Amino acid sequence: MSEVNIKSLAAELKLSISTVSRALQNSSEIGQNTKARVIALAKKLNYQPNHYAAGLRRKQSNTIAVVVPEVADNFFSLVIDGIDKVAQTKGYHVLIFLTRDDYNKEVNFIRHIQSGRVDGVLISVSSESKDNEHLHELNKKSIPVVFFDRVFEDIPTAKITTDDYKASYKATKHLIDQGCKRIACLAIPETLLISRKRVQGYMDALEDNGLSVDKNLIGQCDNNDDEINYKIINDLIEQQKPDGVFSSIEKLALLTYQSCINLKLNIPKDVKIISFSSLKIAPLLHPALSTITQPAFEMGKAAANILFSALAESKTGLKDDHIEMESVIVIRESSQ
């Protein structure tokens, strides 16, 4: 690989290896003179220290693992962006592990990570229901772990999530405050915890405000086929005539919008829409589409900061803690 290493520098400068090493680390016990010579030559030859050798010796990699179900997803890529942002300021590198929602892959990754490959782990688990023994092991090896978004409550370490339940409750409450009586809810597969939380927030808001939950008003959009989802939504709107729609993801809100246009329903007069939105595309379409935005980037930064605080201190692992980050709800009322 790189032919220039600490040894060749030492030879050329007629110094010992250790002196060069210390000079490069700006150790206080090296004379200004020698230090300058060493640094000058290193720069001239474009010396780059071997990360692995240093890590092996120091038992530290200056690398963190980010384990996520997917990257081609606006939410996760924003989180990664946030994580990287703080990692860069700390001089750390980011190793990405994509589980693709495959539990076995996650187990393998976590086991691999235990080898000292990374100094810390930021993870959003692939499944919130399966066995988490592998994560317990990690935690026991006192390598700091921070969970984000999809967490295991029973592992005593730092966790950080968004306020899905609360935000959904507030969003639904908003529709109620606007006078909506028949509020529809568009839901994604129940297997996802966030889906259940969002639907629960919706239901509780209704009941707390004297409205009963009507299963017919809940559109379960379980598949990835936009056409089928469109049909579910369109049928729901046509048959149930909701005066408000709470959508648990942005795409479904876009389909709702399209359906309203086709059914000649006025937004927001006939139907008020509020939706989770990470792409922030919904408000481009209609100035009256209210949105709930999760603080993904900020969550990434927060999670990374927690991890680095543990790394900086004592490596004693992280305290059991759970932070919930607040989503930003933007109400748009204009009727054009």
Add this chain to the structure above:
Amino acid sequence: MSEVNIKSLAAELKLSISTVSRALQNSSEIGQNTKARVIALAKKLNYQPNHYAAGLRRKQSNTIAVVVPEVADNFFSLVIDGIDKVAQTKGYHVLIFLTRDDYNKEVNFIRHIQSGRVDGVLISVSSESKDNEHLHELNKKSIPVVFFDRVFEDIPTAKITTDDYKASYKATKHLIDQGCKRIACLAIPETLLISRKRVQGYMDALEDNGLSVDKNLIGQCDNNDDEINYKIINDLIEQQKPDGVFSSIEKLALLTYQSCINLKLNIPKDVKIISFSSLKIAPLLHPALSTITQPAFEMGKAAANILFSALAESKTGLKDDHIEMESVIVIRESSQ
């Protein structure tokens, strides 16, 4: 870190370190019996080899670097997804470097990488105009590099891009074939090469088909402010009355759609729209929005495959080559 290492396994099994090492690598010169014993104990103690030690010795990291301007972008995150997909099958890990379009960061990353930190590099450069000496250095050190999307033509290695010019030409030609005479073009900042390529494709298609280029029909949307962009587009449509719109990114097409609705223009009767689309949201809104989709995921896979082929063979670096991947144009004509 992990207390269990090859040495402790050897001690427990009363074997030599090298025997254990070989058994773990399934070397053919170890007896079935010993091999089984070693593997059994390794599994029992959850032994994980130290990646850094092995890499140091073998001068190989089983890690590749992916250097991109950003990750919170649908195109790049899809590419990363593709890269990771093939990396996983090859047993490689992915180290992410986000330049955030900062040239200096890119230079630092590339220098760092030269230390043998990774076995290969996949990069989309931060700027196509600046000095690329750092990349030449990399290439000279015979660590394989594959450029994707944003490339430096004058570095003799593998490059892979999408057919921005051709796709734009074809898209514009399609509008012409549909009878459009006044075709608008919505452009992003000229500083980006892809913007220039897309506009060029648009202009050449017009001229090759007997239509002249009218600067008034080109909406230069240079800023990130959706409201300003909307105004630019809305003014253009109102004043210039185009009968076709070629949009170089999806967001601008959505604004165009909104503008048409507000101006009571029928799509596609009055205005036909075709747009680059990576989010695939446009067609959700209107069944007559035609789209051009770049093969981002496939590009990631292709780039990674090229890199791994070099890694598998001789490490002699990659041949100077340029592949252009074809975008997928989907024509949607229905008028509802």
Add this chain to the structure above:
DNA sequence: CTGTTAGCGCTTTCAG
């Protein structure tokens, strides 16, 4: 088939 030995490139005692 198995063991001994010499490093990979670096950091870090321990001696001067």
Add this chain to the structure above:
DNA sequence: CTGAAAGCGCTAACAG
């Protein structure tokens, strides 16, 4: 202030 030497955990000649 500088140098010698040990060793991080692993692999790979080289010997048997």
